[in-house]
Amino acid sequence: xxxxxxxxxxxxxxxxxxxxxxxxxxxxxxxxxxxxxxxxxxxxxxxxxxxxxxxxxxxxxxxxxxxxxxxxxxxxxxxxxxxxxxxxxxxxxxxxxxxxxxxxxxxxxxxxxxxxxxxxxxxxxxxxxxxxxxxxxxxxxxxxxxxxxxxxxxxxxxxxxxxxxxxxxxxxxxxxxxxxxxxxxxxxxxxxxxxxxxxxxxxxxxxxxxxxxxxxxxxxxxxxxxxxxxxxxxxxxxxxxxxxxxxxxxxxxxxxxxxxxxxxxxxxxxxxxxxxxxxxxxxxxxxxxxxxxxxxxxxxxxxxxxxxxxxxxxxxxxxxxxxxxxxxxxxxxxxxxxxxxxxxxxxxxxxxxxxxxxxxxxxxxxxxxxxxxxxxxxxxxxxxxxxxxxxxxxxxxxxxxxxxxxxxxxxxxxxxxxxxxxxxxxxxxxxxxxxxxxxxxxxxxxxxxxxxxxxx
Numbered sequence: 365x366x367x368x369x370x371x372x373x374x375x376x377x378x379x380x381x382x383x384x385x386x387x388x389x390x391x392x393x394x395x396x397x398x399x400x401x402x403x404x405x406x407x408x409x410x411x412x413x414x415x416x417x418x419x420x421x422x423x424x425x426x427x428x429x430x431x432x433x434x435x436x437x438x439x440x441x442x443x444x445x446x447x448x449x450x451x452x453x454x455x456x457x458x459x460x461x462x463x464x465x466x467x468x469x470x471x472x473x474x475x476x477x478x479x480x481x482x483x484x485x486x487x488x489x490x491x492x493x494x495x496x497x498x499x500x501x502x503x504x505x506x507x508x509x510x511x512x513x514x515x516x517x518x519x520x521x522x523x524x525x526x527x528x529x530x531x532x533x534x535x536x537x538x539x540x541x542x543x544x545x546x547x548x549x550x551x552x553x554x555x556x557x558x559x560x561x562x563x564x565x566x567x568x569x570x571x572x573x574x575x576x577x578x579x580x581x582x583x584x585x586x587x588x589x590x591x592x593x594x595x596x597x598x599x600x601x602x603x604x605x606x607x608x609x610x611x612x613x614x615x616x617x618x619x620x621x622x623x624x625x626x627x628x629x630x631x632x633x634x635x636x637x638x639x640x641x642x643x644x645x646x647x648x649x650x651x652x653x654x655x656x657x658x659x660x661x662x663x664x665x666x667x668x669x670x671x672x673x674x675x676x677x678x679x680x681x682x683x684x685x686x687x688x689x690x691x692x693x694x695x696x697x698x699x700x701x702x703x704x705x706x707x708x709x710x711x712x713x714x715x716x717x718x719x720x721x722x723x724x725x726x727x728x729x730x731x732x733x734x735x736x737x738x739x740x741x742x743x744x745x746x747x748x749x750x751x752x753x754x755x756x757x758x759x760x761x762x763x764x765x766x767x768x769x770x771x772x773x774x775x776x777x778x779x780x781x782x783x784x785x786x787x788x789x790x791x792x793x794x795x796x797x798x799x800x801x802x803x804x805x806x807x808x809x810x811x812x813x814x815x816x817x818x819x820x
Contacts, residue, residue: 386711387683394599395621398433401601401664407432414660416472416486419636422493422697424738425466428639428658429485431457431666436476438485443469457658458668460740466492497697500799501756502733502765504776511777512536512567513791514554520545520790521554521779523582523629523689523762526561529592529609534561537573537583537594538779538792545720545781545790551575553583553596561768562775562794573612574604582629582689582762585609588640593662597644598628601665616663623667624648624655626685632662633692635739643671643692643701647685651675654690654703656740669741672701672734677747682707683714689762692739695774695799701734701742704761722784729778729787731758761785765797774799 402410410430419426427440433455440459441448448471452459459472471487512521518540526536540554552575556567574580574596583596592609596602601619604612619627624646631643638660646655654672657665672687680686688704706728707713713723722728733756734742743752760778767774774797782790 383711386714390684390714391625394625396623396625397621398623398667401618401620402430402666404432404434410664411474411485416470416488417636417639417660418470418488418490419639420466420490420492422495422497422737423462423466424740425461425470425490425492426635426738426740427459427461427470427472427488427490428660428668429457429472430660431455431668432474435478436474439473439475439482441471441473443471456668457666458656458740460669460738461492462738463492466490493697496804497737499698499735499755499802499805500695501802502700502702502758502774502776503756503798503800504758504760504795505798506796508778508787508793508795509562510566510788511562511792511794512538512554512556512569513789514540514556514569516569517552517572518542518554520782521792522550522781524764524777524779524792525584526764526766526777527585527587527592527609529557531608534558534563534567535570535585535609536567536792537585539581539583540572545783547581547717548579551578551580553580561766566791574602574615576602576615582631584631586632586634588634588662593632595630595632595642597630598626600627601630601642603663618663619657619665622646622655623657624653627655628685629689631691633739641671641692641739643690645685645688645690645703646670647683648673651678651681652686654687654701654742671740672703672742673744675744675746677750678745679747680705680707681709683711691764693765693767694739695767697737699736699739699742700755700765701736702731702758702763702765703734704763705730705732706761720783725784725786728780728784729759729761731760731763732756733758759787761787 417428438454440452442451469489472485473482475482521538524538536556537553541549543549552572555570558567581598592606594604604615606612626647629645640659642657644655651674653670656671658668659665686707690703734753735755736742761780764777776797779792
């Protein structure tokens, strides 16, 4: 009996030692910060330039500003008659108000930690749209067919982006390498184009993009103000711009270091004129999450809150984050966050990944979809029995949900490393997507900011 207890204790200590060693090894080189692309000495100038901004939708208002959490905190006030009434506090540059009575005049006051006089950052009047947006569940509605696989500049495509250039052609950029899926060899993006989407034949390969001699993962492209912006990671945010979505220039690193470790798979969404959100894979102190950054000019970013948290009871809590490839789309006025839920908990998946072993290959194709009335908060996931806003599980990896602007048809893509993907053999594949109407939901009314977090 004693010998059995000693053996169990030894195994427990060995397991703990391996867990701590793996976490230390992969976390040690990853720097974290807050300001990234806004130096501390420039925060005040950015506050004066941008003031207070509002975004709104059905039953919600979001107030955003440039924050300086090391030196001040913020009080959010609402106009009441001729005066102002405090409605909440925030440590970061974000305050979300939900409920049909959310409309009104608001201002944000900065309160310095050193006791200096408070000052008003800005005032806005914002109107929440009436009603609650309908709820739909996405479902794959047909067979997969090949969309693109590189032949000249790579052997496969993993995480990718699909967009239209200035001439209306459809374009694809995606992670690749000349290996069969060595993540440390992925240093440029495979590129392809087609006249239509999805084309009858696979997309045509184009010259590769973004070869700067370092890791290039998870590209994402948006068009804003007549220029195209390309974002990618990991561990810091790279950007390039283009006048046509084809020829890229002005490479810069615009978020270095990010707010949390394991920053990767950045995706950008415009939520109001001159306001953008960046969603990224991340990990908190233990559990995985999707982080949210805010920008008012597409060049300067600040972390503002988690868009999705996971917690005790969730199936996966990888040391290097399990909430991969976040992508947000709107449908019928509601927001939907899709992500690949990969990388099992504890130390052994990381070791197996280095050996190109994936236990349970079907788990590689696990896309989770969460819903929210607003693009800022998709709730907390604590497993299937406490799934909060989880709406669907789709058999796909690194999925993109794409709406054709002319036909209104929706499509979904899947991709992945050839040595583990079970739906494809290294190519991007595409299938039709349908949205199934569900009974309406009552979105919980609340007003809150993100709790202040001490810089790490």
